[in-house]
Amino acid sequence: MPERSTVAALIDQIAAVLRQAGIDGARAEARLIVAAATGLDRGRQLSDPSHEVDPQAALALARRRAAREPMAYLVGRREFWGLEFLVGPGVLVPRPETETLIEVVLAELPDRNAPLRLLDLGTGTGCLLLTLLSLYANAVGIGIDRSAAALAYATRNRRAHGLEHRALLVQGDWLAAVTGPFDLVVANPPYIAPGEARDPETSHEPEAALIAGQDGLDAYRAIAGPASLALAPGGLAVFEIGAGQGSAVRALLERAGFREVAVVRDLASRPRAVTGKKE
Secondary structure: OOOOOEHHHHHHHHHHHHHHOOOOOOOHHHHHHHHHHHHHOOOHHHHHOOOOEOOOHHHHHHHHHOOOOHHHHHHEEEEOOEEEEEEOOOOOOOOOHHHHHHHHHHHHOOOOOOOEEEEEOOOOOHHHHHHHHHHHHOEEEEEOOOOOHHHHHHHHHHHOOOOOOOEEEEOOOOOOOOOEEEEEEEEOOOOOOOOOOOHHHHHHOOOOHHOOOOOHHHHHHHHHHHHHHHEEEEEEEEEEOOOOOOOHHHHHHHHOEEEEOOOEOOOOEEEEEEEEEEO
């Protein structure tokens, strides 16, 4: 018979592995790993710590986490704006700071019943597009991504949120596959330069979703002009940016003809997005 372990002992063992790897919150993460591997949620773990389980699946996940694979990949999901999105290897994990883009859109476009036409460039899991469609009941949108693997997750998330009839997903290179007009263009493009300091977890995520030329600005150069052309008069663009990129991206949007270009800070007061409007 395979070796068995109690839930309490397994949590202790996994927490020790994670601490050795230098992972903060090791015990909380150990509980998440045990839940993902055994189906026993935190409540069951606490109420029945002597329950016996096969530890092998959980220990395999722990080894992956110790190698700094994102927790979201291990559990297969990530929350964004209160919604759950399926994730896994091959797609960028949604970040809390990206919710700043949702906040900007809600502030700039307060009419939740507006029949908006949305475009999400580099849609990944679809978290931006699908969240916005859930907030704007009469909106429709297109999500574009070059990666077939990413679009597979976006397709599953579109189905999970019941948005098949309002969200079109397209494999393509930025705006090459669409013409518009759109009322809103959003993007969380790659913006890291090679050699830039990175969280170790990003080494498990697709490079194409992270790296953008020698200065991290290639994606903005590619999309600023076409986005301006694709927007309807008065349309809004909202692009996430990396550290220290506010001035450069602002200048790119201004050269592309956008007006009222502004840099927006996130809850940590870091410049997080650049916005602009079409004349």
